[in-house]
Amino acid sequence: MSRIETEPTLLDDAARAGWMYYVGGMTQDQIAAELGISRQRAQRLVSRAMIEGLIHVRLNHRIGACLDLEAALRDRFGLDRARVMPSLGAGADPVPAIASAAAAELERFLRMPEPLVIALGTGRAMRGMVDALTPMEAEQHRLVSLIGNIAPDGSASFFDVVMRIADKVHAPHYPMPVPVISPTPEENAAFHALPPVRKVVDLAQRAGVVFVGVGQMSDDAPLLADGFVTRDELDEMQAAGAVGEVAGWVFDSEGVYLDVGTNRRTGGVRVTPNLDRPSVGIAAGASKVAAILGALKSRIINSLVTDEPTAKALLARR
Numbered sequence: 001m002s003r004i005e006t007e008p009t010l011l012d013d014a015a016r017a018g019w020m021y022y023v024g025g026m027t028q029d030q031i032a033a034e035l036g037i038s039r040q041r042a043q044r045l046v047s048r049a050m051i052e053g054l055i056h057v058r059l060n061h062r063i064g065a066c067l068d069l070e071a072a073l074r075d076r077f078g079l080d081r082a083r084v085m086p087s088l089g090a091g092a093d094p095v096p097a098i099a100s101a102a103a104a105e106l107e108r109f110l111r112m113p114e115p116l117v118i119a120l121g122t123g124r125a126m127r128g129m130v131d132a133l134t135p136m137e138a139e140q141h142r143l144v145s146l147i148g149n150i151a152p153d154g155s156a157s158f159f160d161v162v163m164r165i166a167d168k169v170h171a172p173h174y175p176m177p178v179p180v181i182s183p184t185p186e187e188n189a190a191f192h193a194l195p196p197v198r199k200v201v202d203l204a205q206r207a208g209v210v211f212v213g214v215g216q217m218s219d220d221a222p223l224l225a226d227g228f229v230t231r232d233e234l235d236e237m238q239a240a241g242a243v244g245e246v247a248g249w250v251f252d253s254e255g256v257y258l259d260v261g262t263n264r265r266t267g268g269v270r271v272t273p274n275l276d277r278p279s280v281g282i283a284a285g286a287s288k289v290a291a292i293l294g295a296l297k298s299r300i301i302n303s304l305v306t307d308e309p310t311a312k313a314l315l316a317r318r
Contacts, residue, residue: 011052017042018049053131069311073304076315077296080278081105081303084311094284094307099128102211102282102305109209109278110138110169116208117142119269121247122160123213123222125282130164138169144204146212146247148178148267152227174200178267180248181228185264192267204269212271212301214283216291217242217250229262237261244291246271246281246300253290255298273298284310293317 013035020026020034032042049055066084073082083101088094106129109116118141120126145162166173178197182188191197215222217237223229223245229237240260241252249270251257257270271279281301283292286309293314295301306314 010048011054014045014048014052015054017045018055021046021049022055066308069308069315072315073311077304078299079296079303081280082311083305085284085305085307087308094310095125095128097307098125098282098284098305099132102126102129102280103132103134105280105303105305106165106211107134107136110136110141110171113140115140115142117144117203117206119144119146119204119207119210120161120165121146121210121212121271123215125213125284126161126211127164129211129282130161130168133165133168135168138171141169141171142174142203143169143171144174144200144207145176146204146210146269146271147176148180148248149175150177150179150267152179152181174203176200176204176268180267181262182265182267188265188267201269208277210271210275210277210279212246212279212281214281214288214291214295214301215245216287217244218287218290220287221245223248223262233261237263244288244294246295251294251298251300253294253297255294255296255300271300273300275299275302278303280305286310286313289313289317 017031017035020031021028028039028042028046032039035042063086066086069084070082073079083105085097085101088097102125109118120143143162143166145160149160160175162173162175177200178191182191192201217234221234224231224234237250237258237260240258242250242258243253244251247268248266249257250261250263255273257263279301280303281292281295282305284307289310292310296304
């Protein structure tokens with residue numbers, strides 16, 4: 001008979017300390033006394049609980065300044081919904097600030113009783129949303145990827161989120177079984193001619209709601225950093241006016257998709273501007289302002305989850 005391991009692990013201790021701090025309202029001194037450890041170790045355990053995603057904190061109070069920014073974004077860009085989260089301070093990564101709000105937006109749809117097809121993009125902000133998502137039972141819905149899940153080296157794309165969400169909500173999921181970007185337009189067309197791929201594409205095109213990240217096309221473009229485009233390809237698209245991408249599809253400052261570069265070889269489904277259903281952008285950060293603005297102008301996205309500095313920068317643009 002195997003013995004059940006009862007010794008607490010480091011993550012067990014971190015989870016317990018995080019629970020006492022964030023839920024129980026205990027001070028670090030109180031946690032140290034309760035667990036019989038030093039205050040410094042209690043502080044490290046509380047920090048680890050947050051870093052490891054063992055404890056999720058959500059802001060339930062809507063700050064007045066953020067509400068004003070939400071209203072201004074809706075008025076300026078004709079948005080269906082806007083969520084603006086407080087800034088984490090200069091230089092901070094904005095993804096943790098917006099992740100919980102993005103998760104709450106997705107949860108609104110997952111809790112709907114009527115079956116729904118939910119189409120999903122990829123990226124760091126989308127991964128943050130998934131990490132902040134509350135586990136639930138949502139078997140009535142179907143989750144489908146908008147973008148291919150095969151990286152240039154043949155591995156699964158690191159930021160693909162469909163399977164991660166499906167694991168949390170127990171919903172049927174449909175990855176897009178094609179390369180993110182194929183070597184040639186002909187190969188991309190061949191992939192899309194396959195019957196299983198056509199079925200996933202059709203499902204994605206019929207989605208009742210879309211959630212996407214928004215990537216910049218500046219020199220720090222995620223497509224370049226993650227190896228999906230070369231420096232020469234990025235230069236070509238920048239010369240053609242590229243400022244952003246959604247689900248791998250590149251557009252200019254007015255949100256018009258370009259007919260150059262990797263757009264001729266991108267797998268998956270392009271998010272159509274002016275959709276008559278929710279298309280939610282999850283994005284924040286100074287480097288993404290031009291990209292978000294373009295997506296808003298053409299209504300590639302008609303809802304937005306972002307943070308205070310990004311909202312202010314968007315509203316300051318003409």
